[in-house]
Amino acid sequence: MxxxxxxxxxxxxxxxxxxxxxxxxxxxxxxxxxxxxxxxxxxxxxxxxxxxxxxxxxxxxxxxxxxxxxxxxxxxxxxxxxxxxxxxxxxxxxxxxxxxxxxxxxxxxxxxxxxxxxxxxxxxxxxxxxxxxxxxxxxxxxxxxxxxxxxxxxxxxxxxxxxxxxxxxxxxxxxxxxxxxxxxxxxxxxxxxxxxxxxxxxxxxxxxxxxxxxxxxxxxxxxxxxxxxxxxxxxxxxxxxxxxxxxxxxxxxxxxxxxxxxxxxxxxxxxxxxxxxxxxxxxxxxxxxxxxxxxxQFNQAPLNFIDSSIQKVLVSEYADDYQAIVLKNDSLFKKKTDVSLAYAKASSANLKQELFALDSIEMTYRNETKFLIKRTVDTTYAKTYDKLALEVDQLKADTSSVRFKEKNIALNKLYKKSAEDNNTNDKDYxxxxxxxxxxxxxxxxxxxxxxxxxxxxxxxxxxxxxxxxxxxxxxxxxxxxxxxxxxxxxxxxxxxxxxxxxxxxxxxxxxxxxxxxxxxxxxxxxxxxxxxxxxxxxxxxxxxxxxxxxxxxxxxxxxxxxxxxxxxxxxxxxxxxxxxxxxxxxxxxxxxxxxxxxxxxxxxx
CATH class of the missing domain: 1.20.1730.10 (Sodium/glucose cotransporter)
Incomplete structure (x- = not known):
């Protein structure tokens, strides 16, 4: 200031x-x-x-x-x-x-x-x-x-x-x-x-x-x-x-x-x-x-608006995973800007559908970033998630089994909760x-x-x-x-x-x-x-x-x-x-x- x-x-x-x-x-x-x-x-x-x-x-x-x-x-x-x-x-x-x-x-x-x-x-x-x-x-x-x-x-x-x-x-x-x-x-x-x-x-x-x-x-x-x-x-x-x-x-x-x-x-x-x-x-x-x-859409936004949380990821074991998401998002941003400009000049159903799809992909990258932040700041969460992920991987030979379905649901709920944590929820920022x-x-x-x-x-x-x-x-x-x-x-x-x-x-x-x-x-x-x-x-x-x-x-x-x-x-x-x-x-x-x-x-x- x-x-x-x-x-x-x-x-x-x-x-x-x-x-x-x-x-x-x-x-x-x-x-x-x-x-x-x-x-x-x-x-x-x-x-x-x-x-x-x-x-x-x-x-x-x-x-x-x-x-x-x-x-x-x-x-x-x-x-x-x-x-x-x-x-x-x-x-x-x-x-x-x-x-x-x-x-x-x-x-x-x-x-x-x-x-x-x-x-x-x-x-x-x-x-x-x-x-x-x-x-x-x-x-x-x-x-x-x-x-x-x-x-x-x-x-x-x-x-x-x-x-x-x-x-x-x-x-x-x-x-x-x-x-x-x-x-x-x-x-x-x-x-x-x-x-x-x-x-x-x-x-x-x-x-x-x-x-x-x-x-x-x-x-x-x-x-x-x-x-x-x-x-x-x-x-x-x-x-x-x-x-x-x-x-x-x-x-x-x-x-x-x-x-x-x-x-x-x-x-x-x-x-x-x-x-x-x-x-x-x-x-x-x-x-x-x-x-x-x-x-x-024309000025690249950060993957998460809480800068202090991103800094923690950059000095953690998940830094390389975060950089990989950044590279994918950079490529996505260039494409999204081009499609946005094209849609503004001549709107069409195909461009509209493409723009919506690109925005959905960006939201996926944002959620992946929140997941990394959550793992970085909460070691208990990271251990619990890793344990569940391993169990799901071991049970995937029979995806119709009750145990696989229960563990997979628990895994998805845990992933979803990473977006609700106060270290990752950047709506207010x-x-x-x-x-x-x-x-x-x-x-x-x-x-x-x-x-x-x-x-x-x-x-x-x-x-x-x-x-x-x-x-x-x-x-x-x-x-x-x-x-x-x-x-x-x-x-x-x-x-x-x-x-x-x-x-x-x-x-x-x-x-x-x-x-x-x-x-x-x-x-x-x-x-x-x-x-x-x-x-x-x-x-x-x-x-x-x-x-x-x-x-x-x-x-x-x-x-x-x-x-x-x-x-x-x-x-x-x-x-x-x-x-x-x-x-x-x-x-x-x-x-x-x-x-x-x-x-x-x-x-x-």
Whole structure:
């Protein structure tokens, strides 16, 4: 990084922190600190809601997702507009009428304190983990790519967020997020324009889309019911709707954003604004990743974007194997460039088929590289794989035998897992690697500011919500009524405490999943259960507190069990479906228990 990049990066971040702290230095009562004085306009709410969801993971991971898998990930958000309409019609009027500070206050009015506390604790667990990941995600990638100290980066990001969140509470979060979204949008648009300008002069935007389409990157819609495919129209519309209902309707980090609204109308307009803009925004970010893919059809990409992992292979016993893959890939790249140019000039079915085949071969080379990296960094894995490979080789005389099939399946699973290791999974490193290598001075600093601003905006919302929930739903009821000054002091204290805990989680975190998927997986484990509790509260008055409380405990255990069964390939249940499954289970068990309670004790409430 050059001096200009450092000036842009540091100047942008400090400006946001100082502005947010200065503008909200007068937050002295609970109404101001936790609900921003209920004065926010719809555009502030809309941008704040988007900024909360659009973490650094969005801008690091989503382009990498598109680079490897294409535009299909946008289907994940198809349920968002539906969820926004339901929340505007049902959730917002109820929250506003009850004048709640947190979503979970409503549950005590409807059920009892223990149900409110349980739901609040479920939120604190999953959002506390997510807060650590939103700090860790950009820190781990920047530390690997730039050589910065990981622990120091975690601490710096965390402290910057803590400063203005402790100082100004919800209003500080809302004020800073507007400016962070301006930085984010500006940076991504400029990056997109520069990528297009760096393509060969005869490759127009339309031709770039044609090349991406020929390689299967522009397949947006998948109407199949294949559970092996995580992202389809149906998983987005059904599983996505339930996830978004849970996230925006019951997750305090989002609820707190629109509870700061001046009126029901402002809250509704803010969420509708988010519902209309979010899918185009995600589509655009994915399109940036696709354009980087096209760029690399004419500029050779590394076989793995984690340079430190490649360096380990080069000094290992697998160096010669890696060099052999490099030579094959060099030859492939020349051919792919020629075919891409030919297809851009005169597209034909044969050229399209050839381009798709060449891209598939390149993916094979990438997977072979991941396999070598995994063997290099994990000697236990290498020994296990070698042992299995030897057994398969010894049994290949009878390929129809049960033992051969079992060992061969185990071998293939082990090979597949090499691509999921955090030392080999380079999806999240692609975009930052491109930024540092190909963008001009000054813009590198701006794009790094985009990534860190996004990390700060999401983390600030999370800390603010964690503190509000801890203060209102747990602390207040344990210590009794307090003055405004004491409640604000407690809220600031809990913000600081959760900030320190988030930094701690970030410092011990270890990620193997694609980052944007991991955050949504954590949410899906908890959100379905919580949404089911709220739906029971809204629409089924005959269901009482004890039935809901017991059902929620049982459901959470079952959902966690289902997640691990899928993780270890014992069942096939993509994480998005956990939202609807968890919601359905808690509601079904609550109905069964309520019926049982009524039968055994008619006076049960």
């Amino acid at each position: 050059q001096t200009l990049d450092w000036i842009v990066l540091i100047g942008t971040l400090l400006t946001i922190v100082i502005y947010g702290t200065y503008q909200t230095r007068g937050s002295k009562n609970v109404q101001d600190f936790l609900k921003g004085g209920s004065t926010s306009k719809w555009w502030t709410i809309g941008l704040s809601v988007m900024a909360t969801q659009a973490s650094a993971i969005t801008f690091l991971s989503t382009p990498g997702q598109a680079f490897h898998s294409g535009m299909g990930f946008v289907q994940f958000y198809f349920g968002l507009p539906i969820a926004m309409i339901v929340i505007c019609m049902v959730f917002i009027p109820l929250y506003h009428r009850l004048k709640v500070y947190t979503a979970y206050e409503f549950l005590e009015n409807r059920f009892d304190r223990k149900t409110r506390s349980l739901t609040a604790i479920l939120f604190l667990i999953q959002r506390g983990l997510a807060a650590g990941i939103t700090i860790f995600a950009p820190a781990i990638i920047l530390s690997v790519v730039l050589g910065w100290n990981l622990i120091l980066l975690n601490i710096i990001i965390g402290i910057l967020v803590i400063i203005y969140t402790v100082s100004g509470g919800t209003k500080a979060v809302n004020v800073t997020q507007k400016h962070q979204m301006v930085v984010i949008f500006t940076g991504m648009v400029i990056a997109f324009i520069i990528i297009l300008n760096q393509l060969p002069s005869d490759i127009t935007f339309k031709k770039a889309l044609d090349i991406a389409g020929a390689s299967g990157k522009m397949e947006v819609l998948d109407f199949s019911f294949d559970l092996n495919n995580r992202y389809t129209v149906w998983s987005g519309l059904i599983g996505g709707t339930f996830l978004m209902l849970s996230y925006f309707g019951t997750d305090q980090s989002q609820v707190q954003r629109y509870l700061s609204g001046k009126s029901v109308k402002e809250m509704r307009l803010g969420l509708i604004f988010n519902g209309l803009l979010k899918i185009p925004m995600q589509f655009f970010i994915l399109l940036v990743g696709v354009m980087v893919f096209v760029f690399y 692609m975009f930052i690697s491109f930024i540092l290598k190909y963008l001009p001075k000054g813009l590198i600093g701006l794009l790094l500011a985009v990534i860190l601003s996004a990390a700060m905006s999401s983390t600030a919302s999370e800390l603010n919500a964690l503190a509000s929930t801890t203060t209102i739903d747990l602390y207040k009821h344990r210590v009794g009524p307090k003055t405004d000054a004491q409640m604000v002091k407690a809220s600031r204290g809990f913000t600081l405490l959760w900030g320190i805990m988030a930094i701690g989680v970030a410092c011990v975190a270890n990620l193997a999943e694609n980052l944007i998927q991991l955050v949504n997986i954590i949410g899906s484990i908890f959100y379905g259960n919580v949404l089911g509790i709220f739906l029971l509260a809204f629409f089924f008055k005959q269901i009482k507190a004890n039935a809901v409380f017991v059902a929620a405990l049982i459901t959470q255990v079952l959902v966690i069990g289902l997640f691990f069964l899928d993780k270890y390939d014992l069942i096939n249940l993509p994480f998005l479906w956990l939202n609807i499954v968890g919601c359905a289970i808690v509601m079904a068990i609550a109905f069964i228990l309520q019926t049982t309670f009524k039968t055994t004790n008619p006076d049960t409430v």
